[in-house]
Amino acid sequence: MAKSNRMVTVGAAQLGPIGLNESRGEVVDRLLTLLDRAHERGCDLVVFPELALTTFFPRWYFEDQEQIDRFFESAMPGNETQPLFDRAAEYGIGFCLGFAELAEGKRYNACILVDKSGEIVGKYRKVHLPGHADHKPERKWQHLEKAYFDVGDLGFPVWRAMGGIMGMCICNDRRWPETYRMMGLQGVEMIMLGYNTPATEPPWGFEPTHLASLHNNLSMQSGAYQNATWVIGVAKAGREEGCDMMGGTLIIAPTGEIVAQGRTLDDELVVADCDLDACNHYKNTVFNFAEHRQPDQYGLITETAGVKLPPE
Numbered sequence: 001m002a003k004s005n006r007m008v009t010v011g012a013a014q015l016g017p018i019g020l021n022e023s024r025g026e027v028v029d030r031l032l033t034l035l036d037r038a039h040e041r042g043c044d045l046v047v048f049p050e051l052a053l054t055t056f057f058p059r060w061y062f063e064d065q066e067q068i069d070r071f072f073e074s075a076m077p078g079n080e081t082q083p084l085f086d087r088a089a090e091y092g093i094g095f096c097l098g099f100a101e102l103a104e105g106k107r108y109n110a111c112i113l114v115d116k117s118g119e120i121v122g123k124y125r126k127v128h129l130p131g132h133a134d135h136k137p138e139r140k141w142q143h144l145e146k147a148y149f150d151v152g153d154l155g156f157p158v159w160r161a162m163g164g165i166m167g168m169c170i171c172n173d174r175r176w177p178e179t180y181r182m183m184g185l186q187g188v189e190m191i192m193l194g195y196n197t198p199a200t201e202p203p204w205g206f207e208p209t210h211l212a213s214l215h216n217n218l219s220m221q222s223g224a225y226q227n228a229t230w231v232i233g234v235a236k237a238g239r240e241e242g243c244d245m246m247g248g249t250l251i252i253a254p255t256g257e258i259v260a261q262g263r264t265l266d267d268e269l270v271v272a273d274c275d276l277d278a279c280n281h282y283k284n285t286v287f288n289f290a291e292h293r294q295p296d297q298y299g300l301i302t303e304t305a306g307v308k309l310p311p312e
């Protein structure tokens with residue numbers, strides 16, 4: 001049966017661990033293998049994780065800027081990533097790729113959306129940077145995103161691509177309802193995001209491991225439902241340089257239901273047919289924003305970052 005032109009077959013391309021010394025060429029070969037599988041399975045679009053070209057380098061403290069900059073791309077595509085663009089265009093597959101971007105002296109945790117012809121049609125730079133800006137030697141591993149990246153300066157744009165309205169965000173962004181709502185208010189129909197999330201985050205105290213996946217699912221499923229959009233959440237998983245990263249790659253429908261899920265902590269392609277018209281029902285009923293939202297009553301959301309307690 002021919003696909004409807006609002007049906008997007010998505011491959012969520014989970015990655016297993018990437019070693020500190022793994023070269024870009026080696027990693028791109030792994031991405032190409034996943035792309036080949038996506039082609040065999042009839043995918044229109046492949047979503048790769050956050051910082052998909054290197055290990056998750058913010059877990060180390062580096063004093064020397066040169067050591068940090070080796071993880072960044074100053075051109076996209078560059079020599080090492082060009083084969084990905086070429087193979088995807090040959091297959092007629094669009095893709096979303098997370099990488100560290102060096103642009104005009106600024107450094108971003110970024111991702112791009114590439115259409116089926118190999119053109120970059122969208123770029124997003126991570127807004128909600130987690131972790132800390134200073135070296136914390138007492139921690140088992142660092143989380144230095146606040147030191148190594150600038151806060152994204154592009155807002156939360158969406159693009160007309162793949163026959164629908166597409167948006168992106170990155171990892172920690174998925175925990176924040178503002179992320180989804182900003183795109184929901186622009187009619188988003190599919191949000192693509194990649195993540196690097198430790199299975200346990202012991203440095204700040206005890207948190208049972210099951211909570212990492214509860215919070216992963218809870219955030220993305222509610223973001224999907226409350227904004228009537230598909231959400232594709234793609235993990236970098238497994239034991240990376242001694243740090244256990246959670247998997248749990250998910251494809252979530254606009255109902256909030258999980259329709260496909262990763263089963264491993266390794267390179268794995270999770271595929272689902274995503275009908276963009278499935279967004280219409282909730283966009284036209286319970287989450288018809290124009291009819292039901294009351295923005296006059298939401299002033300605090302943009303007035304303050306922190307909590308404003310009521311008077312004593």
Ligand code: CDT
Nearest residue numbers: 130171172195196197198201
């Ligand atoms: N990469 C990234 O943003 N990771 C963070 C770790 C926070 S630990 C709860 C995340 O939100 O998954």
